[in-house]
Amino acid sequence: MSLKPLTIVIFGATGDLFQKKLAGALFDLHQKKLLPEKTEIVGFSRKPFSHDQFHAFIQNALAARANGKIIEPDEFVGKALYHQGDLNTDESYASLGRFLEERDQSNGVCSDKLFYLAVPPNLYETVFTRLAKSGLAIPCAPGLPDEAQAWSRILVEKPFGNNQKEAARLDRLLGKLFEENQIFRIDHYLAKEAIQNIVSFRFSNGLFEPLWNRKHIERVELKFLEKNDASARGSFYDGVGALRDIGQNHLLQMLALVAMENPGALNADAIRSARRKVLDNVTGGSGAMEKWITKGQYESYRQETGVRxxxxxxxxxxxxxxx
Structure with missing residues (x-):
């Protein structure tokens, strides 16, 4: 694929999200030739990795995901670089800026920059503020080819804030520090093929469309069943919990797609508006909250590493x- 050079910076690159999800997703894009030919993936984290150690980390993640299947990741892994830093210090961002500028100078061209926050939500404000303060949101040093056309974007994963008030505050901060066209707020669950197919299954199917309403459907159960425990991410999970981790994002998005009225057009704006109407009209059961919300904890959870x-x-x- 002949596209402009791209640099993807992963904040929290040695964490669970990159290891289990992002490395494999980027590898898939590489295999399908959907990444620009000149793509570099820069891992940023506190661990004192060398480039080679980061390569081995990615290879192990891809091998675990392949589950015995033969893969050839060498070309993809060769696109990865590593830069050690602390998300809480200005100097680490300045150092990252110098590193990215050196890469652009070495390649002789200004690359587009995508900053992916694969970090716990309690670090979002710190990263937003220091990223903007450091000037990293400006994609290129003066004088490089494509300087004027290059873009920089920031991609934020769920969960976004610990509650509605905090989410609104973070959103205001994002809007203050970055242009709206620089910001991507992502729920990766919406990218799953089965989720994307719900809309066409409902509204392009002459058999189901007229029957999909309260006259014919008494109840819908949305279930999110996990095989893994919290052992690999105890500290993160203990600060988030299942409800914030998958409830207020993944399951609410599924609820909106299942329950929304016909959007009238299968485009992003129409579907988003129809989903919003569902979420505006979601209520709980009757009686006190504790009667319609049930919470639990698996028996050995408190023995997991990082859990209080x-x-x-x-x-x-x-x-x-x-x-």
């Missing part, structure tokens, strides 16, 4: 909601 011995963080929840 007296933790009451939920690993299970059930909500009876009405639309």
């Amino acid at each position: 011995p007296d933790s009451d963080t939920e690993t299970y929840f059930k909500i009876q909601a009405r639309v």
Whole structure:
């Protein structure tokens, strides 16, 4: 694919999200030739990795994902670089800026920059502020080819804030520090093929479309079943919990797609508006909140590494909601 050079900076590159999800997703894009030929993936984290150690980390992640299948990741892994730094210090961002400028100078061209926050939500404000303060949101040093046309963007993963008030505050901060066209707020669950097919399944199917309403459907159950425990991300999980981790994002998005009215057109704006109407009309069950929300915790959760011995963080929840 002949596209402009691209640099993808992964903040938190040695964490669970990159290891289990992002490395494999980027590898898939590479195999399908959907990444620009001149793509560099820069891992940024506190661990004192060399480039070679980061390569081995990625290879191990891809091998675990392949589950015994033969893969050839060498060309993809060769696109990866590593830069050690601390998300809480200005000097680390300045150092990263110098590193990216050196890469552009070495390649003789200004690359587009995508900054991906694969970090816990309690670090979002710090990264937003220091990223903007450092000038990293300006994609290129003066004088390089394509300087005027290059872009920089920031991609934020869920969960976005710990509650509605904090999410609104973070959103205001993002809007203050960056242009709206620089910001991507992503729920990666919406990219799953089965989720994307819900809309066409509902509204392009003459058999189901006229029957998909409250006259013919008494109830819908949305289930998110995990095979893994929290052992690999105990500290993160204990600060988030199941409800914020998958409930207020993945499951609400699924609810909106399943329950929304016909959007009238299958484009992004129409579908987003129809989903919004569902979420504006979601209510809980009757009676006190504790009667329609159930939370639980698997038996050995408090023994997991990074989990507080007296933790009451939920690993299970059930909500009876009405639309």
